[in-house]
Amino acid sequence: MxxxxxxxxxxxxxxxxxxxxxxxxxxxxxxxxxxxxxxxxxxxxxxxxxxxxxxxxxxxxxxxxxxxxxxxxxxxxxxxxxxxxxxxxxxxxxxxxxxxxxxxxxxxxxxxxxxxxxxxQIDEAERGFSFRHDGPLDMRMSQSGRSAADLVNEAEADELADIIYHYGEDRMSRRIAAAIIRARAEEPIRTTARLADIVRSVVRPDKTGIHPATRTFQALRIAVNDxxxxxxxxxxxxxxxxxxxxxxxxxxxxxxxxxxxxxxxxxxxxxxxxxxxxxxxxxxxxxxxxxxxxxxxxxxxxxxxxxxxxxxxxxxxxxxxxxxxxxxxxxxx
Ligand SMILES: C[S@@+](CC[C@H](N)C(=O)[O-])C[C@H]1O[C@@H](n2cnc3c(N)ncnc32)[C@H](O)[C@@H]1O
CATH class of the missing domain: 3.40.50.150 (Vaccinia Virus protein VP39)
Structure with a gap:
């Protein structure tokens, strides 16, 4: 040695x-x-x-x-x-x-x-975990299986709302899910920045200063990685x-x-x-x-x-x- x-x-x-x-x-x-x-x-x-x-x-x-x-x-x-x-x-x-x-x-x-x-994982934009760094909406720790983009573009409104409600503990879950469904009908949601903008368009920031999309991102990450x-x-x-x-x-x-x-x-x-x-x-x-x-x-x-x-x-x-x-x-x- x-x-x-x-x-x-x-x-x-x-x-x-x-x-x-x-x-x-x-x-x-x-x-x-x-x-x-x-x-x-x-x-x-x-x-x-x-x-x-x-x-x-x-x-x-x-x-x-x-x-x-x-x-x-x-x-x-x-x-x-x-x-x-x-x-x-x-x-x-x-x-x-x-x-x-x-x-x-x-x-x-x-x-x-x-x-x-x-x-x-969070700091690498390509991994798609964070809205602070724009990147592909991915969030898969194992880099395989169903990505967050697959989930937001394919899930039914009820499934999305349930995920955001249960895993993000966000009371605005139905409103956010409806906004996602409207947005993806125009064009599939592929990036973290676009998803963050969609959430922000229907949820106003509260006094805590926490970004309105924080809970939605947490929820999707929990769901994608079980x-x-x-x-x-x-x-x-x-x-x-x-x-x-x-x-x-x-x-x-x-x-x-x-x-x-x-x-x-x-x-x-x-x-x-x-x-x-x-x-x-x-x-x-x-x-x-x-x-x-x-x-x-x-x-x-x-x-x-x-x-x-x-x-x-x-x-x-x-x-x-x-x-x-x-x-x-x-x-x-
Ligand atoms: C918070 S970090 C751990 C940091 C570590 N304690 C250190 O000091 O460097 C969590 C790590 O666990 C991995 N991970 C999360 N869920 C996992 C699971 N179900 N099975 C195996 N690895 C997992 C993630 O990929 C990530 O690399």
Whole structure:
């Protein structure tokens, strides 16, 4: 190895995406030498680098975006030659499928998810995530499948309105959907700027100064990438992949996601309302295998919010496995 320490090597990275609440993530995961971790949202690799800097461990880095996978492969090769006791295994795919993708590698000492898009994705106009940079109306993290343009040009008015209402929590959903239908009858909607103009033509900016199209863009992104379905599948699977003492740590950025996470973690930890005396006691209610290290979400510090405004809406929740899973008894853990 040359004079660069693993720590310097790992922290010396392209700041295309500033990791949110990295110190709190590492605190919650407590990576240790020899540990096995999943980073389900590799992105720019900020959390992976943090874990690998902290301990001589192995990280399986999942991402559905081919450009993130290319970054992971580069880091993995760099580690192999310069810090071989720290390993990154690159896993193209979705975190909702982590059960199938990584069943043979379980159990894990930690799983982390940083839900949402990376700055690499948002800042690149060609990816079509943002109305701040005009580009093709795309929004596909995996760069395959149905794009946002396909959705806005093909969906029925009711489907569009439902998406904008449920995933954007926008009360103007019907009005926006009607405007989209009128506009696309003249000419298909192909760019982010045109969609933003269509929304702005029927929704006046409010006092918050937030662009009127913000919620519509959020809604389409969630629909195009099936983000809530993916999150629910991960919540159903991840706890079962943890070793005793293993932690699941999730950062979310809006209330739709946080609600799903809060409910699933509380249920896993047996924090469900007491069953009626007419219902049989479930085993999970009597002896949950998990605890919640914090009942309230951990938030970014004021200092981090000043440095990185994206962290303002972040909420970190975690779950700790306190008993071994029957499926892994006598195995690696
Ligand atoms: C917010 S970024 C993660 C940033 C990362 N924590 C870092 O510090 O660099 C989210 C990443 O997760 C990926 N992603 C989002 N949903 C996914 C899913 N269901 N399966 C796999 N990757 C996903 C996105 O492509 C993006 O690269």
């Amino acid at each position: 040359n004079a660069i320490t693993p720590l310097a090597l790992l922290m010396d990275h392209d700041p295309g995406h500033v990791p949110v609440m990295l110190a709190e993530i590492l605190d919650a995961l407590s990576p240790h030498d020899g540990g096995r971790y999943i980073d389900g949202t590799f992105g720019g690799g900020g959390y992976t680098r943090g874990m690998l800097s902290h301990a001589a461990c192995t990280v399986w880095g999942i991402d559905r975006d081919p450009t993130a996978i290319a970054r992971a492969l580069a880091l993995s090769a760099d580690l192999e030659s310069r810090a071989p006791s720290r390993k990154l295994v690159t896993v193209p795919g979705t975190f909702g499928a982590m059960g199938e993708l990584l069943a043979d590698e379980a159990p894990f000492d930690g799983i982390v998810l940083d839900i949402g898009v990376s700055s690499y 983000e809530l379905g993916e999150l629910q599948r991960a919540l159903d699977t991840a706890p079962g992949l943890l070793a005793e003492g293993g932690r699941l740590v999730i950062v979310t950025f809006h209330s739709l996601e946080d609600r799903l996470v809060k409910r699933a973690l509380a249920q896993a930890a047996g924090r469900v309302s007491r069953p009626s005396r007419h219902e049989p006691m479930t085993e999970r209610f009597i002896a949950p295998d998990f605890v919640l290290p914090h009942t309230r979400p951990v938030l970014a510090s004021e200092e981090e919010i000043r440095r990185n405004p994206r962290s303002r809406s972040a909420k970190l929740r975690s779950l700790l496995r306190t008993a071994p899973s029957a499926s892994f008894r006598g195995s690696r853990s």
